[in-house]
Amino acid sequence: MTSKREKPAANYPRSDRARPQPPSPSSPGGASFFPEPFLEQFLQHLSLERRLAANTILAYQADLASFLDFLRLNRLSQLAGLAEIEVSHLRAYLASCHAKGISNRSNARRISSLRAFFRFLLAEKLIATDPCAALDLPKPGRPLPKVLTIPEVNRLLAPLASDNPLALRNFAMLHLLYATGMRVSELVNLPLAGVNFMGGYIRVFGKGAKERLIPFGETAREYLRLYTRDARPEILKKRTSDFLFVTGHGTAMTRLRFWQIVRQSARLAEISKKISPHVLRHSFATHLLEHGADLRSVQMMLGHADIATTQIYTHVDSNRLKSAHQKFHPRG
Secondary structure (H helix, E strand, C coil), rough: CCCCCCCCCCCCCCCCCCCCCCCCCCCCCCCCEEEHHHHHHHHHHHHHHCCHHHHHHHHHHHHHHHHHHHHHCCCCCCCCCHHHHCCHHHHHHHHHHCCHHHCHHHHHHHHHHHHHHHHHHHHHHCCCCCCCCCCEEEEEECCCCCCCCHHHHHHCCCCCCCHHHHHHHHHHHHHHHHHHHHHCHHCCCCCCCHCCCCCCEEEECCCHHHHEECCHHHHHHHHHHHHHHHHHHHHHCCCCCCCCEEECCCCEHHHHHHHHHHHHHHHHHCCCCCCHHHHHHHHHHHHHHHHHCCHHHHHHHHHHCCCCHHHHHHHHHHHHHHHHHHHCCCCC
């Protein structure tokens, strides 16, 4: 019979680099800080109950590891355990992050991770008080996203002069990314069955396994048909795969590899900006709003849970209008 606190094993990501490790038994205080069962329960909670994305869970792991490293380096691991961590320790940790030149935005994320962890421990009655309750988050600010201009997009997606299967695949991926604004992780893991050629839309399962439908235009459909009809079978040869965009091994492409493809394509298109797949996602949203799309529709296509996240693209458009006003108004 399992104990009350035991939970089924979760498929949360495991990473030796990102996963916080307890102090060795020989260190002061032994493994009293962040005991492994508590970490296991917290990560299972993120995966099974909150249904967070794998990369988000890795970020939580990395943030907890950062705080634990601070405690060790400052010889605070002799404290009896989690219950003795106070807000002063958290403030000292935040100050050390500032001293290292870490941005307010990154610090805010780290403190948010710690808040989630301690709230979980409090709810599970593993601690009596939450040390984060009296901690103010640093104001992270929100930099405007980088976007491509319409001429730059046109150069990036200029008609392809090659019938190489891999080149056709890459070109189809670029077209679909800009046509839908999907996340790069959604793009590289998109199943073949997720594309509806007749209806002209894709079915995506984004963060939290939330499903959404995103339409795409005729140009993207043309290149997708060309890729699936001619290039994809040649890449796979006699292999089979459920993924739409495949490698020569029949597997899905990694996010890093597609990032490299985007950078290489930008250089060939003589785009001097340093761009990434996310820049194309930003460009998709910005260009839709510039041409009259309503904010709620853009929110749904991007898969944002909160419309406030989408509103940053209205600031990009306002910034463009302000620049135009300053440039052309006689008293700008």
